[in-house]
Amino acid sequence: MSVWPLGLPQTALIEGYSENSEDVILKQNMDVGPDFRRRKQTRARNYISCSVILTEAQKGTLETFYDVTLMDGLLSFEWSPDGSSPTKTVHFVSPPVYRKQPNARGYEVGLSLEVL
Secondary structure (H helix, E strand, C coil), rough: CCCCCCCCCCCCCCCCCCEEECCCEECCCCCCCCCEEEECCCCCCCCEEEEECCCHHHHHHHHHHHHCCCCCCCCCEEEECCCCCCCEEECCCCEEEECCCCCCCCEEEEEEEECC
16 A cells, blocks of 8 residues: 655645535435435445645656556555544545746645545
8 A cells, every 4th residue: 555755844824724524314204204314334434635735856756656656546544634543444526726926936726535
């Protein structure tokens, strides 16, 4: 299993960091009585949305990691974006989004991950 590259920031920015789970309850309105509810699946999917600040060189490292090592985001990897231990096994939900910083010193990169 691949791990988050050491040449990239080891934790994500606190600002904008979020973790959420999908709703696994299916609700059905009934003609009479309370709504019918059941689980759609046995486990909720957990998602992480975060950002990192990268230099031009680090941007290249992330692009290589995503395109080559993870086969365009197909494969999963180990990382702890919030700096906690142990690491989490995650994969990309969508490609990284690169936003040029106004001070031209690098990029803010948005990451959408699913915890496996």
